[in-house]
Amino acid sequence: MPTLGFLKKKRTKDSSGSKDLDSPASPIKDAFSPVTPTSSKNTRASIVSKASTHHDHPGASQSTQASSAPSHKPADSMNPSYPQQAYATPQASPEPYQQTSSHNVASIQNLIHPSNNANSSAYQQQQQQRPANGGTPAAQPAPQPRQTKGKYTLGDFQIQRTLGTGSFGRVHLVQSKHNQRFYAVKVLKKAQVVKMKQVEHTNDERRMLQQVKHPFLITLWGTFQDSKNLYMVMDFVEGGELFSLLRKSQRFPNPVAKFYAAEVTLALEYLHAQNIIYRDLKPENLLLDRHGHLKITDFGFAKEVPDITWTLCGTPDYLAPEVVASKGYNKSVDWWSLGILIFEMLCGFTPFWDGGSPMKIYENILKGRVKYPPYIHPDAQDLLQKLITPDLTKRLGNLHGGSKDVMNHPWFAEVTWERLQKKDIDAPYVPPVRAGVGDASQFDKYPEETEAYGQTGDDPHGHLFPDF
Numbered sequence: 001m002p003t004l005g006f007l008k009k010k011r012t013k014d015s016s017g018s019k020d021l022d023s024p025a026s027p028i029k030d031a032f033s034p035v036t037p038t039s040s041k042n043t044r045a046s047i048v049s050k051a052s053t054h055h056d057h058p059g060a061s062q063s064t065q066a067s068s069a070p071s072h073k074p075a076d077s078m079n080p081s082y083p084q085q086a087y088a089t090p091q092a093s094p095e096p097y098q099q100t101s102s103h104n105v106a107s108i109q110n111l112i113h114p115s116n117n118a119n120s121s122a123y124q125q126q127q128q129q130r131p132a133n134g135g136t137p138a139a140q141p142a143p144q145p146r147q148t149k150g151k152y153t154l155g156d157f158q159i160q161r162t163l164g165t166g167s168f169g170r171v172h173l174v175q176s177k178h179n180q181r182f183y184a185v186k187v188l189k190k191a192q193v194v195k196m197k198q199v200e201h202t203n204d205e206r207r208m209l210q211q212v213k214h215p216f217l218i219t220l221w222g223t224f225q226d227s228k229n230l231y232m233v234m235d236f237v238e239g240g241e242l243f244s245l246l247r248k249s250q251r252f253p254n255p256v257a258k259f260y261a262a263e264v265t266l267a268l269e270y271l272h273a274q275n276i277i278y279r280d281l282k283p284e285n286l287l288l289d290r291h292g293h294l295k296i297t298d299f300g301f302a303k304e305v306p307d308i309t310w311t312l313c314g315t316p317d318y319l320a321p322e323v324v325a326s327k328g329y330n331k332s333v334d335w336w337s338l339g340i341l342i343f344e345m346l347c348g349f350t351p352f353w354d355g356g357s358p359m360k361i362y363e364n365i366l367k368g369r370v371k372y373p374p375y376i377h378p379d380a381q382d383l384l385q386k387l388i389t390p391d392l393t394k395r396l397g398n399l400h401g402g403s404k405d406v407m408n409h410p411w412f413a414e415v416t417w418e419r420l421q422k423k424d425i426d427a428p429y430v431p432p433v434r435a436g437v438g439d440a441s442q443f444d445k446y447p448e449e450t451e452a453y454g455q456t457g458d459d460p461h462g463h464l465f466p467d468f
């Protein structure tokens, strides 16, 4: 059994923003107008169990100093009344989508009859926008890892504001001094990574990101390190987190949830084909590009696993019962999480959410009872029941047909998958950003780092990260 003293792995964002969810001055109205981002928001921390980390980190604990776990923060500090409200008032579509119903209709029509829109070549264009002096040609096939080591130094970039923070570091907007384009650089403090026994996960994250190439996955252009920090240079995804859009919108109409779910499904299919389990699916890790298409970020828990693994990690609300019960598990945990994600997009809360502790959430997951609000479309409910099932012999995605069973489900009937893959379908919501100018208005503001980057001197942990 894993210990229940879960380490908080992920973000410790300001938790004072619960007003986002239910305040009378809700930002819902603003979701589709020029941005008024809320100053802060709640997020759910990803967790990894100390005990089970051992399964995934045979080398890490030997080579790192044992340390005390940080105190655990409730996994989801959303307003306790939120789910009940949502059940009690199965209203019509949230206001943003009423305001932009033409978008909505266009989206549905595009799922059926996708048009040739300007977005279709966006992916190719973006692929050519790598920072100067590095990267690989856009056409490189996915299984060939990009060369990401040793191409950049801190001096190549002008560090700008923080876009997001995590347990061991933060993500900055940066500008390349060579081509003036904007990128996101994730900065991880080596000492913190070591302290939280995340050495192997961090090396995995770099390796997985270097390996993948897909329209709905973040691109890693390079990594480097100094005596204190690790740096990962990625695309800057301008449109902010799906999490923010969802909280502002309260819940998504059926076709909007379907659009995002379909893009995630393609990304999962791709990852699983490469034997990569993602393990941290949730709206916080889904970013919107400038055209409104998804990019999955944060591969901190992604793992190359041909068969089964045991590590207890992820985010409590999204954990499959076999993970909670510390059984060996496989890729099918991502299909369970897809079910939780679709549920959350359609309802505005997760099915096993409980006002209290992660322990209550785990109990609910193991009980496995899901209450489906009456406003969920019957096809959606049928798909959810087939994804959020503890029986692995019945869980869609884990059966003989694999991901195709999910894609062929009636809820996805209108989706033309090939067009979607090419981003040849209009997104239901286009973030109000000024493209290409480092517009970070869709991201919350964070206090900036006070410790200077680029320090020289003692580097007791450098040898643990030989590939950075």
Ligand SMILES: Nc1ncnc2c1ncn2[C@@H]1O[C@H](COP(=O)(O)OP(=O)(O)OP(=O)(O)O)[C@@H](O)[C@H]1O
Pocket: 009, 010, 011, 046, 163, 164, 165, 166, 167, 168, 169, 170, 171, 184, 186, 218, 234, 235, 236, 237, 238, 241, 284, 285, 287, 297, 298, 299, 300, 443
């Ligand atoms: N490529 C990117 N472009 C724009 N914003 C990003 C990008 N990558 C991450 N962010 C922002 O930074 C936040 C934190 O990033 P990420 O989830 O990768 O790391 P983390 O969760 O902080 O790290 P960890 O889970 O390892 O503690 C994201 O939620 C997102 O808001």
